[in-house]
Amino acid sequence: MGESTVTVRTRTRDEIRTVEFATPARRNAVSPADLTRLEYALRHAERVGDPVVYLTGVGDAFCAGADLDAVASLSDPAAFARHGARVARLIAECDPVVVAGIDGPARGGGVELALACDLRIATPEATFAESGVRLGLFGAWGGTARLPRIVGEGNALDLSLSGRTIDAEEARRIGLVSRITDDPFEVAVELAANPPAALRGITRRIRDRSDVDAQERAEAELFARLYGRFGEDIDR
Structure with missing residues (x-):
């Protein structure tokens, strides 16, 4: 399997599906298309x-x-917030175990997408x-x-x-x-060695299934209001 896109790409590494934010020039910031x-x-x-x-x-x-x-450039920032929340929910609820391998900075929405993963594994430089x-503003992809x-x-x-950095x-x-490890991918390999049915059963039992729909809707609307003021500051 080759690259599916140039901004979020998918490849196979040691038979494990690896999904990469692939815009290093902008530190892998996420657009609506991403x-x-x-x-x-x-x-x-x-x-x-x-x-996995x-x-x-x-x-x-x-x-x-x-x-x-x-x-x-968006006419509806709340839609972008809802989309991000939907993707984070998908990460949190999909059947594969999702392992975030974090090397270097994770900021804002990057932290929120990592929060939705089953495991967050960091390098010493994270x-x-x-x-x-x-x-x-604030994180509107389920972070709160x-x-x-x-x-x-x-x-x-x-x-x-x-907003401090840790x-x-x-x-x-x-x-x-x-x-914390020098190569977080090794953890994904470790997990993938286990029977898939066991992985699915464990994640389904342990994951928190609390209803966050109302929270996500409120986040999206507040994000839109706050972003409106942020956008006004940019225009000045």
Whole structure:
């Protein structure tokens, strides 16, 4: 299997489907088209029965989050927020175990997409920030729902209200990542060695199935209102 796109590409590595954010020049920021490609790659992986999907970034970043230059041209920013939330929900609920291999910065929406993965594995160079607050925005791809469940409410408020950057060690300490290793892909290989039916059964039992629909709708609408003010600042 070769590259499916130039911005979100899919390839096979050691028989494991690897989905890559592949725009290193913009630190793998995600455009609306990229969300569509990511959604397609995940649905295809589920349809063909892949047991494990490895999600990572090309170059020196995992994912810088939403591509705000692309968002600026949209007539409906709330639709973009809803689309991102839908893709994050797909990551969280699809049958393959999704492993995020995080090397370098994960910011904003990049953190949120990683939060939706079953496992987040970092290299020592990985860093994390929910940096939207510094632009007068916030993460609208399910982050306000998932982050406190993973790291606790206090840590979630600290990261989201400050926008500060944390390193891999602190991320592991608060539970944002499970392991730190030089090659996160090895963890995907480790998981794929297990029977697929067991992987599916375990993830279905452990995943939190709480209803976040209302939260995502509220996030999308608030994001649109906040982005409207952010866009006005750009125009000045």
